[in-house]
Amino acid sequence: MKKLLVFWSLFLWTLCGVPLNLMAEEGVTKTKIHIGSWGAQTGPGAPWGAVVRGMDAYFRMINEEGGIHGRKIIFHSFDDGYNPARTLAGVKQLQEGQGMFAYVGGLGTATGMAVVDYLMERKIPRIGPGTASIRWVNPPKRYIFTNYAPYLYEARMLIRYAVERLGKRRIVVIYQNDEYGRGGLRGAQKELQVHQLSLVDAIPVELRDTDMRPHVFRMKQKKADLVLLWVSPSHAIRILGSSKAIRFQPRWLTTSTVSDCSFMYKLSKGLFEGVISAAFVENPMSNSHPLVQKYKKAYQKYAAKNERWGVFYLAGFGFAEPFIEGLKRAGKDLSRESLITAMEEIRNFKGIFAETTYKPFDSLDPRSRQGTDSVFLIECLKDGISKQLTPWIKVQ
Amino acid sequence: MSQFIQLVLNGIAAGSIYALMAMSLVIIYQASAVVNFAQGEMALLTAYLAFLLLEQGLTLPVAFGFSFLFSFFLGAGIEFGILRRARESTVISKMMITIGLEMVFIGLVSWKFGADPKTIDFPFSPYDSLMLGQDIFLSFLEAISILVALVVVITLYLFFRFTPLGIAMKASRQNERAARLMGIRTKRILMITWGISSLVGTIAASLLTPLTMHPYMMWNPLLKGFAAAVLGGMTSLPGALIGGYMIGIIENLFGGYLSIEFKEVVAFAMILLVLCLRPSGLFAHHYVKKV
Numbered sequence: 001m002k003k004l005l006v007f008w009s010l011f012l013w014t015l016c017g018v019p020l021n022l023m024a025e026e027g028v029t030k031t032k033i034h035i036g037s038w039g040a041q042t043g044p045g046a047p048w049g050a051v052v053r054g055m056d057a058y059f060r061m062i063n064e065e066g067g068i069h070g071r072k073i074i075f076h077s078f079d080d081g082y083n084p085a086r087t088l089a090g091v092k093q094l095q096e097g098q099g100m101f102a103y104v105g106g107l108g109t110a111t112g113m114a115v116v117d118y119l120m121e122r123k124i125p126r127i128g129p130g131t132a133s134i135r136w137v138n139p140p141k142r143y144i145f146t147n148y149a150p151y152l153y154e155a156r157m158l159i160r161y162a163v164e165r166l167g168k169r170r171i172v173v174i175y176q177n178d179e180y181g182r183g184g185l186r187g188a189q190k191e192l193q194v195h196q197l198s199l200v201d202a203i204p205v206e207l208r209d210t211d212m213r214p215h216v217f218r219m220k221q222k223k224a225d226l227v228l229l230w231v232s233p234s235h236a237i238r239i240l241g242s243s244k245a246i247r248f249q250p251r252w253l254t255t256s257t258v259s260d261c262s263f264m265y266k267l268s269k270g271l272f273e274g275v276i277s278a279a280f281v282e283n284p285m286s287n288s289h290p291l292v293q294k295y296k297k298a299y300q301k302y303a304a305k306n307e308r309w310g311v312f313y314l315a316g317f318g319f320a321e322p323f324i325e326g327l328k329r330a331g332k333d334l335s336r337e338s339l340i341t342a343m344e345e346i347r348n349f350k351g352i353f354a355e356t357t358y359k360p361f362d363s364l365d366p367r368s369r370q371g372t373d374s375v376f377l378i379e380c381l382k383d384g385i386s387k388q389l390t391p392w393i394k395v396q
Numbered sequence: 397m398s399q400f401i402q403l404v405l406n407g408i409a410a411g412s413i414y415a416l417m418a419m420s421l422v423i424i425y426q427a428s429a430v431v432n433f434a435q436g437e438m439a440l441l442t443a444y445l446a447f448l449l450l451e452q453g454l455t456l457p458v459a460f461g462f463s464f465l466f467s468f469f470l471g472a473g474i475e476f477g478i479l480r481r482a483r484e485s486t487v488i489s490k491m492m493i494t495i496g497l498e499m500v501f502i503g504l505v506s507w508k509f510g511a512d513p514k515t516i517d518f519p520f521s522p523y524d525s526l527m528l529g530q531d532i533f534l535s536f537l538e539a540i541s542i543l544v545a546l547v548v549v550i551t552l553y554l555f556f557r558f559t560p561l562g563i564a565m566k567a568s569r570q571n572e573r574a575a576r577l578m579g580i581r582t583k584r585i586l587m588i589t590w591g592i593s594s595l596v597g598t599i600a601a602s603l604l605t606p607l608t609m610h611p612y613m614m615w616n617p618l619l620k621g622f623a624a625a626v627l628g629g630m631t632s633l634p635g636a637l638i639g640g641y642m643i644g645i646i647e648n649l650f651g652g653y654l655s656i657e658f659k660e661v662v663a664f665a666m667i668l669l670v671l672c673l674r675p676s677g678l679f680a681h682h683y684v685k686k687v
Contacts, residue, residue, distance in 0.1 A: 042502075043612060047513060047610070208616055208660070211648070213409075213648060213651075214406070234610060237513070237607070242523075247525065247527075267513055267608060308512060
């Protein structure tokens with residue numbers, strides 16, 4: 001009778017899907033850690049989708065090295081097409097289906113905003129969002145850790161360079177008309193205020209608009225001597241092309257999301273020469289950086305046949321680095337809380353992104369969760385070779 | 397004044413692509429009353445075929461020659477192999493099929509070529525420009541786009557007016573039963589019509605390939621082309637051409653002088669206005685039957 005009771009109890013337990021290792025954290029077993037992520041592989045945001053594929057290669061590399069404390073990482077990602085409604089649906093499906101331990105990366109500001117409440121209410125960590133919105137850390141959220149300097153800071157750094165080093169005064173910002181673009185716009189406005197200047201014009205670009213001629217015409221009308229581009233790579237090329245066609249040639253500066261110099265040079269048929277951009281990851285073409293070399297080997301081993309080695313593929317490794325560091329520090333008894341405690345202990349961690357430091361959670365201190373505020377600047381030279389103009393600089 | 401001329405020129409250049417897309421939609425709509433939502437992606441597929449052939453080492457004329465030929469057979473094949481076989485052969489069900497095809501083609505291109513933007517190198521830089529007056533410029537690519545749109549519309553006009561095949565097409569769409577009784581093979585004519593329409597769409601896509609190519613590159617031109625076709629009355633080729641130019645010019649003037657933010661919606665605001673004031677479009681001749 002007793003045996004029968006035990007049998008039926010176990011049977012019903014299994015049937016209801018209750019894991020036998022009740023004490024383990026959601027998404028964690030003795031041998032596996034389930035991690036979720038998202039990123040557009042289709043649609044207008046797809047050129048940045050390489051980040052997710054790079055991240056996949058990184059986790060494969062980690063697994064091949066033995067995993068973390070004997071556990072392999074099972075990476076679940078989905079294509080949200082840069083559509084916030086699909087992001088929320090995908091995250092819910094992952095969470096309420098398999099059950100993720102944490103989310104790493106995740107591309108897009110608007111898409112991330114769609115799931116932030118869902119994740120925070122359930123105390124699910126999100127490490128290394130693949131977007132530099134200030135909203136992740138202002139105000140700081142206990143379960144979000146960033147390692148990408150906000151666009152606001154990037155824009156401030158670029159404008160500072162434009163005013164102090166290039167001596168430009170008539171500055172125009174052309175920005176994607178969403179949270180991503182407006183982050184850059186706000187940074188430019190703030191930095192110009194410091195120099196007692198103001199923008200000559202701020203021109204919005206709609207994501208699906210393909211005709212950039214009126215935008216360029218307006219910049220020419222305003223006699224801009226420097227233009228800060230905060231748009232997608234395709235829009236950046238159309239703007240440079242339309243400008244050349246009407247012989248309007250100011251100095252161009254752009255965000256890190258358009259910083260893949262060799263790719264942009266080729267695609268723009270050389271128009272990208274001379275463009276200065278912010279950078280958030282070490283140069284993928286570097287022959288001297290040991291981590292870049294190591295990750296390139298992982299790319300050669302795991303990437304699909306036609307995958308391109310570039311800034312965004314490499315960035316996939318970088319966004320996930322602090323998470324792996326946190327897992328290592330959290331030890332064998334892994335829980336979400338032990339991960340958060342371990343993450344808070346990370347100081348001066350240097351991978352392929354800027355040096356990263358977190359602190360114990362302080363709801364009034366964004367830097368408790370914003371791991372870095374450093375970027376460096378590069379200039380795109382002939383044949384798509386990038387020249388580093390500055391070292392990593394902390395933007396105050 | 398030079399600013400105004402520059403904006404109008406830019407508008408004509410942008411409008412040439414819209415006009416080509418509009419004409420490709422109108423050709424099919426005239427023949428079968430179907431709005432082909434897959435038109436943009438059919439053009440996308442053939443543009444990427446040219447890219448693939450160039451990567452295999454073929455020369456530019458040969459690669460585009462093949463892709464134009466393929467586009468004709470793709471259009472004809474879709475009509476013959478898919479639409480003609482549809483069990484529910486209503487106009488709505490055919491349009492639903494074209495929406496499905498659109499998804500299939502876009503998925504195929506994304507799967508085969510990935511999401512990274514690409515470009516095709518032409519013998520000239522698409523960004524070099526001609527100076528037409530003080531502070532008035534027209535890029536080589538824009539000049540070619542304008543010229544190509546005009547050549548296509550004139551060729552189509554001559555084709556429908558003077559060639560036996562064109563006249564047969566015209567007869568088939570005006571009265572299919574009478575055309576059939578006169579010995580015209582109307583089904584074959586419809587298949588050729590789809591082929592020609594597909595070819596015109598591919599010409600529009602080809603003019604975009606020296607800039608950037610990506611799986612969603614034809615969304616905007618198709619939407620604007622559709623707006624231009626509606627503006628022109630959906631059944632008029634000259635209407636589609638003029639509709640395309642109008643949308644391009646008004647968008648550029650609106651963006652240049654009034655509001656960049658609302659530039660994208662001007663085309664659709666124009667459709668609303670035209671449909672309210674002249675429901676059959678600006679250039680269509682809709683016959684009214686007495687009952």
